Amino acid sequence: MEEVLGVDIRLADAGAGNKMPDGAWVYPHDPDRRGIVEITSPPAKELMKEWAAAKREGRPQSEEGCLDPRLGELAQVCTEMLTTEWVRQNLDKLLAQPAEERHLFLFARGHDVGHYFYRLSDSYDDRPAEHVEDLLLPDGISDIWFRGRARRDPQDRQGSTEIWLARFQAGVGWHRYVVSMEEQHLPSPNAGIVDDPVPEGWRRPKDRSVMPAGG
Numbered sequence: 156m157e158e159v160l161g162v163d164i165r166l167a168d169a170g171a172g173n174k175m176p177d178g179a180w181v182y183p184h185d186p187d188r189r190g191i192v193e194i195t196s197p198p199a200k201e202l203m204k205e206w207a208a209a210k211r212e213g214r215p216q217s218e219e220g221c222l223d224p225r226l227g228e229l230a231q232v233c234t235e236m237l238t239t240e241w242v243r244q245n246l247d248k249l250l251a252q253p254a255e256e257r258h259l260f261l262f263a264r265g266h267d268v269g270h271y272f273y274r275l276s277d278s279y280d281d282r283p284a285e286h287v288e289d290l291l292l293p294d295g296i297s298d299i300w301f302r303g304r305a306r307r308d309p310q311d312r313q314g315s316t317e318i319w320l321a322r323f324q325a326g327v328g329w330h331r332y333v334v335s336m337e338e339q340h341l342p343s344p345n346a347g348i349v350d351d352p353v354p355e356g357w358r359r360p361k362d363r364s365v366m367p368a369g370g
Contacts, residue, residue, distance in 0.1 A: 176193045176252060191252055192258040192260055273304050289323070299323050303321060313353055
C-alpha cells in the first residue's frame with residue numbers, strides 16, 4: 156500500500172487493543188487528508204494449528220480440501236465476504252474513527268480463499284483476463300485491497316519479493332499492481348509456524364512508531 160499510495164503508514168493502535176485500526180497516514184501533498192487501514196484475513200485457526208503441529212513434528216506443511224472455482228463470480232465472492240462477521244468487525248473499527256479514507260486490506264492464510272485473491276490480482280500476461288464486476292462498498296469505506304501471490308527473487312532469497320495486489324476504489328473501480336518488498340525490511344515470520352531463514356539480527360524492519368492522535 157505504501158508504494159502504491161506514496162505514504163508512510165504508522166501504527167494507529169497506541170495500546171487501545173482491538174478498538175483501533177491497524178495503521179494510519181497522511182498524504183505528503185495533503186497533510187489534512189487522513190487515511191486509516193485495517194489488515195485482516197479470513198479465520199484459519201485449524202489450518203494454523205495443523206501447520207504448527209507439522210513444524211513441531213518435522214512434517215511437511217500441507218492443506219487439504221476441495222476448491223470451488225466459481226468462475227465469473229469473483230465480485231459475488233467479495234460481496235459475500237463483506238457480509239461475514241469477521242469482516243464486519245473490522246469494518247466497524249474503521250467506521251468508528253474519523254478519516255477521509257478508510258481502507259480494508261485482506262490477505263489469505265489458506266489456498267481455499269487465497270486462490271480468489273490470486274485471480275483478482277493476477278496480471279494475466281498474454282492470457283484473457285477474468286472479468287470482475289464492480290463492488291458496492293459499505294458506506295464510509297473508500298478502498299478494499301486483496302493480496303495475491305508473491306514471488307521471491309530466485310537468484311537472491313534474501314532480496315526482494317514481488318507481490319500482486321488488487322484494489323477496488325469506491326467511485327473509480329478496480330486497479331491491479333505489482334509491488335516490491337525487501338526481505339530485510341520485513342518482520343520475522345511466526346516462529347511457531349515457520350523458521351526464519353535469515354540469520355538473527357539481519358532484519359531491519361521499518362520503524363512504524365505509533366502515530367500521534369489526530370496526526
